Amino acid sequence: MNEKDFAELAAGHALGSLSxxxxxxxxxxxxxxxxxxxxxxxxxxxxxxxxxxxVEVPPPPGVRAALLAQxxxxxxxGEKSGPDQVPVEQTLPPRTDGRTSVPESxxxxxxxxxxxxxxxxxxxxxxxxxVGVGWGAVFVSQQLNTPASVVALDQIAxxxxxxxxxxxxxxxxxxxxxxxxxxGKAVLVxxxxxxxxxDKSFELWFVRGDEAIPAGTFSADDGSAxxxxxxxxxxxxxxxVTVEVAxxxxxxxxxxxxxxxxxxx
Amino acid sequence: MLVCxxxxxxxxPEAGGPPIDHAGELLLRVAGGDQAAFAGLYDxxxxxxxxxxxxxxxxxxxxxxxxxxxxxEVWQSAARFAPNKGQGRSWVLTIAHRRAVDRVRSAQxxxxxxxxxxxxxxxxxxxxxxxxxxxxxxGQRVSEALATLPAPQREAITLAYYxxxxxxxxxxxxxxxxxxxxTRMRDGLSRLRVEMG
Numbered sequence: 070m071n072e073k074d075f076a077e078l079a080a081g082h083a084l085g086s087l088s089x090x091x092x093x094x095x096x097x098x099x100x101x102x103x104x105x106x107x108x109x110x111x112x113x114x115x116x117x118x119x120x121x122x123x124v125e126v127p128p129p130p131g132v133r134a135a136l137l138a139q140x141x142x143x144x145x146x147g148e149k150s151g152p153d154q155v156p157v158e159q160t161l162p163p164r165t166d167g168r169t170s171v172p173e174s175x176x177x178x179x180x181x182x183x184x185x186x187x188x189x190x191x192x193x194x195x196x197x198x199x200v201g202v203g204w205g206a207v208f209v210s211q212q213l214n215t216p217a218s219v220v221a222l223d224q225i226a227x228x229x230x231x232x233x234x235x236x237x238x239x240x241x242x243x244x245x246x247x248x249x250x251x252x253g254k255a256v257l258v259x260x261x262x263x264x265x266x267x268d269k270s271f272e273l274w275f276v277r278g279d280e281a282i283p284a285g286t287f288s289a290d291d292g293s294a295x296x297x298x299x300x301x302x303x304x305x306x307x308x309x310v311t312v313e314v315a316x317x318x319x320x321x322x323x324x325x326x327x328x329x330x331x332x333x334x
Numbered sequence: 335m336l337v338c339x340x341x342x343x344x345x346x347p348e349a350g351g352p353p354i355d356h357a358g359e360l361l362l363r364v365a366g367g368d369q370a371a372f373a374g375l376y377d378x379x380x381x382x383x384x385x386x387x388x389x390x391x392x393x394x395x396x397x398x399x400x401x402x403x404x405x406x407e408v409w410q411s412a413a414r415f416a417p418n419k420g421q422g423r424s425w426v427l428t429i430a431h432r433r434a435v436d437r438v439r440s441a442q443x444x445x446x447x448x449x450x451x452x453x454x455x456x457x458x459x460x461x462x463x464x465x466x467x468x469x470x471x472x473g474q475r476v477s478e479a480l481a482t483l484p485a486p487q488r489e490a491i492t493l494a495y496y497x498x499x500x501x502x503x504x505x506x507x508x509x510x511x512x513x514x515x516x517t518r519m520r521d522g523l524s525r526l527r528v529e530m531g
Contacts, residue, residue, distance in 0.1 A: 080520040085435035086494035086501045110419055115527045117424035119495045120431065122476040123389045125381035132402050133376060139402075140369055140409045334369055 070098045076108050083112035141332035142276050142307045218297035222256045225249040236331045238262070242292065244329045246308045255298045255308060255333070262289045263328065265312050272317045273298050276307040276330070284308075286317045305334045358415070358422030365412040376405055379423065383430040390434040390498040400437050404430045431495070438498035479529035487522030490515055 070078075078095040081087045087095065099106065225231050228249035235245040242261020248254065257273065265271070270286040273296060287296035298308065310329040311318075318324050357379060363371035383404060387397045407429055415425050480488055489508060493499045501519070505512045 077516040077520045080523045081494075081501055081516055083523065084491060084494035084519055085431055086499060086504065086519070088500060088502060091501070111527065112523050113428055114420050114424050115523050115530075116431070116495060117421075117427045118476055118526075118530060119491070120382060120386045120427040122480070123382070123385045123496070126385040126388055127381045128384040128398060128401050132398055133373075133380070136376065136402060136405050136409075137369070137373060139406060140372055 070094065072102075072105060075102065075105050079105075079108035079112045082109065083116035085116075138307055138330050138332045141305055141334040142278065216295070218256050218295045221252070221254045221297045222247060222258075222295065224252045225254060225256060228252050232333070234331050234333060236329050238328065244310070244331065246331045246333065248302055248308075248333060250302075250304060253301055255302045255306075257294075257296050257298065257308060257310070257329075257331075259289065259294045259296075259310075259329070260292065262292045262294060263312075264292070265289075268315050269312050270315045270317060271296075272311050272313040272323070274309040274311065274323060274327070275300065275302060276309050277303060277305070281309070281323050283317060283321055286313070286315075302333070307332050355417065355421045355423070357426060358417050361408075361412050361415045361422040361425065362417070364409060365415065372405075372409055375408070375422075375426070379426050380405070383427060386427060386430050387434040389496055390431070391437055396437060397434075400433050401430075404433050407433070435498050439500070475530060479526050482529050483522050483525055486510070487518045487525065490518040491522045491526070494519065 075095070075098050078087065078091055078098070081091065082095055099109070225247050228251050230251050231247065231249045233245055233247045235243055237243055238259075238261060240261060240263060242259065242263075244257055244259040244262075247256045247258065262271065270288060271294070272286045273284040275282040275284050275298065282300060284298040284300050285296065287294050302308075308329075308331045309323075309327040311323040311325045311327050313324060357375060360371045360375040360378070364375060380401065384397065384401050387400050387404070388394065391397045391400065404426075408426055415422060480491070483491070486508070490504055493504045493507065494501070499507065501515050502512055505515045508515075510518075
């Protein structure tokens, strides 16, 4: 390929109009002629300026909320070098159908991964997310027979690094996660939970990277519940709730879309 | 309870002054896993990116999906942004445009978009741009630069960038050989660059 042809392909590429064959030819020529890279850089910059001729349109807030929940559950590629640490999506070439793909190479927990990639998108439309810092008004029981969840809430409230975040449920209810890294506990206080059948439970999850880790089940009293998440929370976990069979999902993996997802980062 | 926005002090004014690459600075922080910087970058560039995606895709719900994919890609590959190779803003908008076009192509595979419909877009695409751009100074500069191009070059660039058409589609649309379209794009972009300084 001569330089003129390369320059033409670079222009077509910057405008997003090359055929798949031409794209391949361009990539091959790039490897042979790194000295021509400046055509691509210059054309890409010029093409990006064309974006300024388009009117700005504020996207719906749900997209932002979903993205923040998503990134809280995954790491950027960063400088990590070990192949095990690279997020799965990162290792995949851009897909022409534009969808996040389900990796086939790692057999472990395919279900969990599928759940996650689907669920955060689904959640975007229905759950508004507010991240709060500081400490909300929490009712702390003074009873003798204080449930573990309330004891934990008390401990969290007393910690200097107490944090909380609230998600609005699709039906208007509210779920607030309270946590403290120094205490190492998290409690979810919910109000207005949907009514579920007697043979179902609400199940809690820590969503960490692309894994969902079970964190106990709870039932609601007239739509209200205060539930302590079992297991240790880690910074950046997303706290999620799904509806499962009574006692929790037998597979240890969520089987339904989350009704609550709260980013803690 | 005290509710506050995640960005907290990351909001960076976009306009005026020397060309500081605010988006690029945020991208460097995003590459280090800074979620607040990511939120700031999203707030800064998402309206522009969404406008661009909508322009190419038209369909609103697909555009929302693509916008989300774009910023997820930004999060995942921010480490690949090289400040010496261009502005952060261009880097993000390039991803947005590529993803929008990818979606058009994949949608096309099933619907086989009729080129005659596209022919009408030749006029519409540019006129639409021309009337909208007055809203922004930056946009006006682009619009004026586009207007200085010979019509065939402007047409090829407009159909490709704003319409999401491939070179062979454009060749069929305007009835010119593929090689001619390629040359028009090349010459048109070079000229645009000169016009915009």
